[in-house]
Amino acid sequence: MANVVSRFEDAFARWLGATSAFAFWKGRVALYAILRALGVGEDDEVILPGFTCVMDVNPIKYLGARPVYVDIEPVTYNMDVRLLEGKITSRTRVILAQHTFGYPCEMDAILEIAARHGVPVIEDCCLALGSTYKGKRCGTFGLAAYWSFQWNKPFTTGIGGLATTSDSGLAARIRTICEAELHRPPAKSALMLTAERLAYRTLIFPRTTALATAAFRWLTRKGAVVGSSSAEEFSPRMAQDFFMGMSAGQARAGVRQMRRTEKNLAHRREMGRLYDRLLREAGWDVPAIPEAMDPVLVRYPVRVADKARAVAEAPKHFVELGTWFECPLHPMETPMELYGYRQGMCPVAEQACREVVNLPTHRRAGEATARRTVEFVRRIGPPRR
Numbered sequence: 064m065a066n067v068v069s070r071f072e073d074a075f076a077r078w079l080g081a082t083s084a085f086a087f088w089k090g091r092v093a094l095y096a097i098l099r100a101l102g103v104g105e106d107d108e109v110i111l112p113g114f115t116c117v118m119d120v121n122p123i124k125y126l127g128a129r130p131v132y133v134d135i136e137p138v139t140y141n142m143d144v145r146l147l148e149g150k151i152t153s154r155t156r157v158i159l160a161q162h163t164f165g166y167p168c169e170m171d172a173i174l175e176i177a178a179r180h181g182v183p184v185i186e187d188c189c190l191a192l193g194s195t196y197k198g199k200r201c202g203t204f205g206l207a208a209y210w211s212f213q214w215n216k217p218f219t220t221g222i223g224g225l226a227t228t229s230d231s232g233l234a235a236r237i238r239t240i241c242e243a244e245l246h247r248p249p250a251k252s253a254l255m256l257t258a259e260r261l262a263y264r265t266l267i268f269p270r271t272t273a274l275a276t277a278a279f280r281w282l283t284r285k286g287a288v289v290g291s292s293s294a295e296e297f298s299p300r301m302a303q304d305f306f307m308g309m310s311a312g313q314a315r316a317g318v319r320q321m322r323r324t325e326k327n328l329a330h331r332r333e334m335g336r337l338y339d340r341l342l343r344e345a346g347w348d349v350p351a352i353p354e355a356m357d358p359v360l361v362r363y364p365v366r367v368a369d370k371a372r373a374v375a376e377a378p379k380h381f382v383e384l385g386t387w388f389e390c391p392l393h394p395m396e397t398p399m400e401l402y403g404y405r406q407g408m409c410p411v412a413e414q415a416c417r418e419v420v421n422l423p424t425h426r427r428a429g430e431a432t433a434r435r436t437v438e439f440v441r442r443i444g445p446p447r448r
């Protein structure tokens with residue numbers, strides 16, 4: 064019988080409609096595997112939106128390649144496709160299409176530009192499980208896609224990630240690299256993560272999230288828990304044990320979550336519609352999303368007049384409020400110059416960073432949470448233009 068990691072990989076690939084899936088310790092490791100398999104290296108360029116998590120940029124830097132940032136458009140927070148072609152050079156090796164918050168990118172335009180220049184598209188689906196574009200699942204458009212199962216993601220294995228592809232050549236190259244180089248997760252880390260998943264299931268509800276997150280970050284800094292990112296990951300130098308596979312415990316959690324996926328996605332869709340309605344009633348100008356896109360939002364983004372005040376006050380009101388993304392290469396402590404980002408490079412993204420907070424759509428947040436959260440956000444108010 065196949066081991067549990069293979070069972071999770073197979074279940075996920077089947078659900079997506081891809082032929083191959085490879086499970087890793089984190090989503091960022093999956094991206095690294097894909098880039099390696101594509102032969103990305105020294106002085107190559109990888110295009111991605113300037114509104115992302117720095118952990119997404121690290122694999123590019125680890126390979127000696129250069130991240131090239133495209134500004135976003137303000138409704139879906141995705142790469143502004145009108146700016147994409149201007150970023151392509153003879154060194155461009157990959158375009159990363161990140162489906163931000165779960166809003167699908169304009170895939171037709173991206174694929175058309177990419178094909179014209181012979182550049183592969185890799186989809187960042189870390190926030191977009193279940194989202195569709197023109198009726199087709201995100202993760203099935205590009206040459207490959209990668210997924211994250213970290214705490215804040217559509218479902219969680221504690222931390223964890225997958226790479227998927229239906230390209231047999233690419234799959235073979237990823238497999239060869241994994242067989243030669245992939246580290247096994249240390250038993251101690253795997254066990255600790257199992258305990259953390261248990262604590263998460265028992266303790267984390269919308270009213271307790273802010274307090275629990277603060278405690279978790281403190282414990283991570285002390286090295287007492289397996290955190291989402293270690294201190295050394297805030298630099299573009301790869302740690303020795305970065306390229307690590309998924310543990311059996313993570314995969315077991317993944318297999319369990321796969322069984323609940325459709326319910327999870329239906330709930331998040333419903334929460335998206337509910338927030339649309341409640342925010343409109345509260346006076347927000349909720350932008351229309353293009354009809355081709357059917358997003359499943361991992362968090363519901365909303366712009367507010369005073370983000371700093373909202374973030375500071377939310378825990379006092381037991382409101383679960385997210386900060387994605389605090390700066391173009393989230394989080395705030397990222398030394399952005401080491402990643403080639405200069406202030407002013409992506410002005411639309413920078414404005415979004417100043418204004419956007421996000422609201423929970425997960426299954427522990429229902430209508431009562433949505434109403435309480437929107438009431439809190441209403442007191443802060445929409446941005447004044």
Ligand SMILES: Cc1ncc(COP(=O)(O)O)c(C=O)c1O
Pocket residue numbers: 089090091092115116118119161187189190210211212213222223224291
């Ligand atoms: C858009 C996006 N892509 C990729 C990642 C990396 O995922 P992981 O934390 O599983 O490595 C993140 C991190 O949170 C993210 O927000």
